[in-house]
Amino acid sequence: MENLNKEANFMPRIGDIAPDFEAVTTIGKIKFSDFAKDKWVVMFSHPADFTPVCTTEMSGFALNQEKFAALNTDLIGLSIDSIHSHLAWVNNVREKTGVYLNFPIIADIDMKVSKLYGMLQPNESETAAVRAVFFIDPAKKIRLIMYYPLNVGRNMDEILRVLEALQFADTHKVAMPLNWRKGDKVIVPPPKTLAEMEARIADTSCEKVDFYLAKKSI
The missing domain is CATH 3.30.1020.10 (Antioxidant, Horf6; Chain A, domain2)
Structure with a gap:
């Protein structure tokens, strides 16, 4: 448990290069350093598949994909669930709500990526990722980080607002x-x-x- 806590307490910082990793996702295996070349990335974790708050959040990201695309941004989700669970959940959400979660979702069953990005916070949970959001620029530098507890959903308007603000500030x-x-x-x-x-x-x-x-x- 001591080693888990040490790894879980690692927290990437604003200005750090995003830790690289390889992972199985719902679109196949990816290497993060090769993902979304010349684009921004919004990477976000959710505690578990087939849970109510997570379903509203993931649906929110899916419904706003065109807005993210207009901001030259790709999405990538994560939870500590298997690829089979992810696929079943994606299909269930589509059947029940008509929303298709067609962006990649990392199956972080070994918690490797969660530990790399400080998504496991032991005082909240040692087995479920908190609701983290990482804004990563095309140079793979972390530009902004948000953390939410398990029981509070994120604000999609704010996520889009700060992404646009970061890009506008860089340009001007x-x-x-x-x-x-x-x-x-x-x-x-x-x-x-x-x-x-x-x-x-x-x-x-x-x-x-x-x-x-x-x-x-x-």
Whole structure:
């Protein structure tokens, strides 16, 4: 149990390169470093197949696949269940709700990937992955991490919002204020020298609360 706890307590951090792995999934065997070349990846875990909250969440990802695709993003799910359980669950969800979970779902029966990504958190459960979400950019760098407990479902609007914010910030070299959504003003990086501060004070092209807090429309 001590070794399990040590492995389970490993937590990848924002800015780390996403740990590589090979795994069996519902679309076949994959090597993560070869998966979704030149794309973003949203990788998410759920505690177990054939459970109610997980069914709503996985269906939510499936129903929003076009939105993720428009953001150049592939989805990949995971739970500590067998491939047979995954396939049966996917088929059951399609039969009962009409929603087809056709993105890859990792069959992490040996908990290898869950341990690599800190999805096993012993104070919550030692045998079920928590509801983790990893936002991974095309360079395979982890850019944002969310963790939810077993009994609280995720917010799909927030997942899509932060994915779009990350991409928008990269493209325009800006930061995002509270509750930012596309179309809102963004935050201009603050000055780093006295000359930049003086230039910011004189700048009339952006909305300034003060020289260190300025917004503009893009």
